[in-house]
Amino acid sequence: MKWVTYEAGAGARTGVLDGDAVRGLRAGIDLLTVVQSGAEVLAEAGETARRAPAEVRPLDDVRLLAPLPRPPSVRDGLCFLDHLRGCYRALGRSAELHPAWSEAPAFYFGNAASVVGPHDAVPVAPGSRMFDLELEVGVVIGRGGRDLHPAAAENHILGYTLFNDWTARDHQLHDLATGIGMGKSKDSALTLGPALVTVDELAEYRVDGRLAIELRATVNDQEITRGRLDQMDWTFGELLAYVSRGVDLAPGDVIGSGTVPGGCLLEHVDTPDLAEFTGWLRPGDVVSLHGQGLGSTRQTVVEGTGVIPLRPCSPKGQA
Incomplete structure (x- = not known):
């Protein structure tokens, strides 16, 4: 099934996509609560939506929110190592990776409070002049667990959704300089949607046990990259095993899967000075992600808020 959270004028509702229509459950049912209630409850809710929906609305008449507007947590992996190599080249660094990247899949925690819907406007991160997108796929956990085995961890996945990890690259340079991981560079917005697509819905895209869906990203309807999910260096099973x-x-x-190679603007930088690159996102730009079986997002970048300056800090022991 393709689960959605939508707004039709009377608050957020939960439903399933059925062609060009949304078949909604009764008001007050939250998708996260249903997911947390277990597979049997989710299946029953899906059958109710199909056979006896509380309402049926044309898709064009509703506003799709993120399927899980406030997930319990968000992590983002880096499972496409060619993405990292591309970023290194743009930064003027050697594309040779440290051995740590082949020892375990890297990840960091995202901001679950910054999740936005698939068609919501996205403000530029405050103070950023180097705003970027990232083409990714996110998995949603359906059955909890810890210390999962790589060969069995994918059995804990309920479904998949498009995932755009919006990034302020200038803020990221500051984050990297501190050496403690991602901070404000990844804090302002994170897109999920348009739907939470259950594993069974994507069975036709399985090739040799891996999900081989085609993914692409466009900016102002110009394609910037195209790739396939089964080209991940680390599988979702391996990522979930490590994370757990x-x-x-x-x-x-x-x-999140991490970025499909070429699926961010940083990888397309053509100048030694990142600030001089003319391709960073600006207000008015339209960013879309597309995934076979997953649908599409389409979002307009808008002006962000100003920055309230901080006082200069003089570390103790220094003049």
Whole structure:
């Protein structure tokens, strides 16, 4: 099924996509709550939506929100190593990767409070002049667990959704200089949607046990990259196994694949000075992600808020 959260004038509702229509459950049912109630409850809710919906609305008459507007947690992996190599080249660094990248899939925690819907406007991160998109796929955990085995971890996935990890590259340079990981560069917006597509819906795209869906990203309807999900260097099973070491994954948790190679503007930088690159996102730009079986997002970048300056800090012991 393709689960959605939508707004039709009377608050957020949960439903399933059926062609060009949304078949809604009764008001007050939250998709995250249904997911957390288990597979049997989710299946029953899906049958109710199909056979006895509380309402049926044309898709054009509703506003799709993120399927999970506030997931319990968001993590983002980096499973396409050619994306990292492309970023290194843009930064003037050697594309040779440190051995750590082949020892375990890297990830960081995203901001679950910054999730936006598939057609929502996205403000430029405050103070950023180097705003970027990232073409990714997110998985949603359906059955919790910890210390998962790589060969079995994908059985804990409920479904998939498009995932855009909007990034302020100038802020990222500051984050990297501190050495403690991603901070404000990844904090302002994160797109999920248009739907949470359950595993069974994507069975036709399985090739040799891996999901081989085609993905692409466009800016102002100009394609910037095209790739396939099965080209990940680290599989979702391996990513989930690593992420779950010593910690619980919970139903509703969202975990991103990392960026498809070429799926961000940083990889297309053509100048030694990143600030001089003319391709960074600006207000009015329209960004779309597309995925076979997953649907499409389409969002307009808008002006961000100003920055309230901080006082200069003089570390103790220094003049």
